[in-house]
Amino acid sequence: AAIFYTLILGDRLEVIVAIRDRPLVHYSHELPPSEIEIVFNSANSQISSPRRFNLELFQQAYDWLIRPIEDNLEANKINTLVFVPDGILRNVPPATFHDGKQYLIEKYSVAIAPSLQLIELQDREEIPQEILLAGLSQSRQGFSSLPGVKREIEQIQPLFTSEVLLNNSFTEVNFNRSVNKTPFRLVHLATHGQFSSSAEETFLLTWDERINIDELNSLLRGDSKLLRPVDLLVLSACETATGDSNSVLGLAGIAVRGGARSTMASLWAVDDEATVILMTNFYRELANEPITKAEALRRAQLSILSQQKFAHPFFWSAFILVGNWQ
Secondary structure: OEEEEEEEOOOEEEEEEEEOOOOOEEEEEEOOHHHHHHHHHHHHHHHOOOOOOOHHHHHHHHHHHOHHHHHHHHHOOOOEEEEEOOHHHHHOOHHHOEOOOOEHHHOOEEEEOOOHHHOOOOOOOOOOOEEEEEEOOOOEOOEOOOOHHHHHHHHHHHHOEEEEEEHHHOOHHHHHHHHHHOOOOEEEEEOOEEEOOOHHHOEEEOOOOEEEHHHHHHHHOOOOOOOOOOOEEEEEOOEEOOOOOOHHHHHHHHHHHHOOOEEEEEOOOOOHHHHHHHHHHHHHHHHHOOOOHHHHHHHHHHHHHOOHHHOOHHHHOOEEEEEOOO
16 A cells, blocks of 8 residues: 655645655645645535536646656555545545546545554454444434435345344444444444534434434444454445535544444435445455455445446545555
8 A cells, every 4th residue: 555645734735655665755736725725625516516527626636646656656566545634635535536547446446544543554354244234214303215225235234144223223222232242343324424523513313313423432332342343334324524624534533433443434425326336336345355445445436437327426436435444
């Protein structure tokens, strides 16, 4: 993997790239923060709507962050890019950066790290075979129905040894009982929720309650010694807070504070049909082959991108992997 550290200063954009057993690579661009903000805010508005798309914005992002080091990445046979993004850069998934011919995700697996100090890096273990699947397909507490959730859970369930909490069985009490009874290392939550840098604005919807971030962390920390921590927490149908440049840190906080090694969630409200396909393919890749979580996500995203009606980044790029990508 190559690790990209980005920093927006008063008059420039700084980039430092770390590749194992190689000297650090540094480059910068003299740019006022306002110009960076315009490009990334405009790019964010383009990808969060399936009706608009200006490829030049994503080519500009590529030119700033990737182009200066692309030969180095190829020479070192890099296959995963991990970004430690700063400020407004957190609101655009790097998978959408474009070199003029193809998206970054067509060449590399991509992950986000809030800080490598907060990420537990280790050799990849065998993918856990037990999964807790919980979700709401019906309308609850003023939130709309999510008809794809039932099909999503039904398609993932046969791939692993599964416990399912769907609709009226997905209560806070039942969820608490399940995570304390079995040390699930894969937890998939398909429900409405929002993740923000503010704990008060972060919640997860169950049939009867809203679980806030502290409650979720407490529930996931059922194994108090964290001898078998959650390897991957997937938040399907949730979204990060719009306009909150630190919302990705809110996502990362769930993984780090709750003891999960990594979290996968979306930056905006996602398309129901595309999400079912993406999630099913993601878990199928994990179950069938010894690959990293980042590579499984890449393959799942490419399965969406290859379909003409879902080719717009709105459909395939919303989900990001935060934390341990292995």
